Amino acid sequence: MRGRFAGEIIEPGDAGYDQARIVWNAIVDRHPALVVRPTSVDDVVSAIQFAHDKDLVVAVRGGAHSVAGFSTCDGGMVIDLSGMRAVAVDPNRKRATAQGGAHLSKLDKSAQAHGLVCPVGVVGHTGVAGLTLGGGMGRLQRKLGLTIDNLESVNLVTAAGERLRASEEENSDLFWGLRGAGANFGVATSFEFKLHPFGGTIFQGMVAFPVERSLEVAEQVREFVATHADVHTALAFTKMEDLGGRPVFVVGSTHAGSVDEAERDLRVFRELLPLVDTFGAKPYLEVQGMADESSGWGQRFYTKAGFLAHLNDEVISLCAELVETIPAGAELSLWAQGGAIGRISDDAMAYTGRDAPFNISAELAWTDPADDEERIAWGRAAIAKVKPFMTAGRYVNDVSEAGTDGAQIYGAAKYQRLVALKRKYDPENFFRLNQNIKP
Ligand SMILES: Cc1cc2nc3c(=O)[nH]c(=O)nc-3n(C[C@H](O)[C@H](O)[C@H](O)COP(=O)(O)OP(=O)(O)OC[C@H]3O[C@@H](n4cnc5c(N)ncnc54)[C@H](O)[C@@H]3O)c2cc1C
Structure with missing residues (x-):
């Protein structure tokens, strides 16, 4: 292969092997037979040909963030596109x-x-x-x-x-x-x-409320999401470290209008007198990079998700109840869809679930392998409780378990x-x- 492949080829025993075999999620610990780093389309063709010839299973890697660990493997070839x-x-x-x-x-x-x-x-x-x-x-x-x-x-x-x-x-x-x-x-x-x-500026941030106020705040959220179809609205139930681990209901938003419009539109949440308020005009690139460090490589991570049919009081009450037992470093995250997403027919692409008003995910990050079982079990149990409120489809990038039934992700017809x-x-x-x- 070396004769017809211009990029790097890394095998067990090579200096860079341990770095080359790992992926973002530290739970995933696999040992491929080789990691190849193509530098051109020709290299990609050569790598595929070689894997065919040697009957190797192939893992394809872009940014290595697959939570399920699909971009590495045991015994096969990783085609790592970092070149x-x-x-x-x-x-x-x-x-x-x-x-x-x-x-x-x-x-x-x-x-x-x-x-x-x-x-x-x-x-x-x-x-x-x-x-x-x-x-x-x-x-x-x-x-x-x-x-x-x-x-x-x-x-x-x-x-x-x-x-x-x-x-x-x-x-x-x-x-x-x-x-x-x-x-x-x-x-x-x-x-x-x-x-x-x-433009380079965006109005972004969040307000956090005591979880006991979830129903009252959710009423405003429903109204806001319905009347501001273009404004990103992301809710979270979590325990906030800065507040001594207090359970909170967070309303996050990214408003792409002018600062005046954003101030005016988001005032409704500020007037509810939150515990924390980080809303403000910020450089877009700074916002896009602000989670890079906290979401860095090497943590252990599990997520389970689904699309919600409604954001009704029952769902909010359930989330408020679940957050009481949520482990540190975890959150229930609810992102509004609608707006531009809902203007495209669900049949237009394989992606399934765009008609749902919200996507909900349990997201858990931790560092100690001894916590694996407990964290994963919490995520599974939480979403199992939310399941009666879910509608068709799953966002495939949020499906952590390999081998999940494709009909569940895309619906039977798709x-x-x-x-x-x-x-x-x-x-x-x-x-x-x-x-x-x-x-
Ligand atoms: C910290 C973090 C933040 C995230 N934030 C978001 C977010 O804001 N929005 C969102 O929608 N999702 C988000 N995700 C989920 C993310 O979109 C998926 O994990 C996605 O699959 C990662 O892509 P990747 O190229 O980094 O991963 P990889 O592990 O490299 O690949 C993921 C899958 O795509 C395949 N693949 C990769 N590259 C190629 C290629 N060039 N050709 C063909 N197949 C390829 C792999 O084989 C694998 O099956 C996040 C995940 C993490 C871990």
């Missing part, structure tokens, strides 16, 4: 092209250098690839849609080593599947995104369509380290 992280912006066409290993921070910074933006997630070191192929939720989702709603095309190398372009015009069936189930069909070597004019696509583009299930669509 392909470039982002190019065409300000005239308002388009960005990101290579398959690019980080969100690079896309954010490159676009903002031209006064433009693509809506992406909230932690800069997350991979553009994995985030986009699953959907892409973020602070601008109600204003500009999910990341996939701004995806123009994907260049892909298939299991057969074929180079394909998928867009609304070319291989449109594949393009449909890539937007929500995209880790199943090949190695994405580049993505083209639509960009939007966007899953059948995805199976047909898988049979067409990857009939031997070469790309199977993902929430797998079985051909």
Whole structure:
């Protein structure tokens, strides 16, 4: 392979091996037979060919943030795209092209250098690839849609080593599947995104209330979300360290309008006299990077999530009850959808759940392996209690358990369509380290 592969090849025993085999979630501890770092599409083709020849299972890695650990493996080959992280912006066409290993921070910074933006997630070191192929939720989702709603095309190398372009015009069936189930069909070597004019300042922050006031505050939240369809609204139930571990109900928001508009719109929450208030005008890139350190590599992490049919008082009361037993470093997070997300038909792409008003996730981070069982059990039990309030679909990037039934993630009809696509583009299930669509 070394003769026809320009990038790095790392094997057990090599100096960089232990660094190369790990992924973001420290729970995942696997030992691949080799990690290869392509520097070009030709290298990707060579790597796929070699894995075929040697019958190696393949893990594809963008930013390595898969909570389930799909971007590493035992005994197989990791195709690590960290040698392909470039982002190019065409300000005239308002388009960005990101290579398959690019980080969100690079896309954010490159676009903002031209006064433009693509809506992406909230932690800069997350991979553009994995985030986009699953959907892409973020602070601008109600204003500009999910990341996939701004995806123009994907260049892909298939299991057969074929180079394909998928867009609304070319291989449109594949393009449909890539937007929500995209880790199943090949190695994405580049993505083209639509960009939007966007100033460098955003109004962002949160207000926190004693959890006992959840129902009263939730009434305002429902009204706010219904009347401000473009404003990002993210709720959380957690124990706040700064308040001595007191259980709180947090209302977070990112308002992309003018500072005056944001002050006016969000006043309703300030007038409720919160315990904490961090709302203010901030540089967009600073906001996009503010969780990078607290969400750094090496922590242990579990999440379980689903879409809510309503944000009614029963759900709020249940969350308020659950937060009483929530472990340190954990939260129940509820993100409003609607707005630009809801303006696209749920059938338009593989991503399933865009009609739901909220996504809810239990997110748990910790460091001691001795806590693994307890933290994971808490997350599972919490979401099991919320399940009666959930509606169809799951956000695939929030599904931590490998082997989850695809029909649960995409619904039965879409899953059948995805199976047909898988049979067409990857009939031997070469790309199977993902929430797998079985051909
Ligand atoms: C700290 C943190 C913050 C997050 N924040 C958000 C957020 O704000 N919004 C949101 O929507 N999600 C968020 N997520 C979830 C995140 O979108 C998913 O974990 C996503 O899959 C990560 O992509 P990645 O490229 O970093 O991961 P990887 O582990 O590299 O890959 C994830 C999956 O995509 C596949 N894949 C990766 N690169 C390619 C490629 N080039 N071609 C084909 N397949 C590929 C992998 O095989 C794997 O199945 C977050 C996750 C973490 C850990």
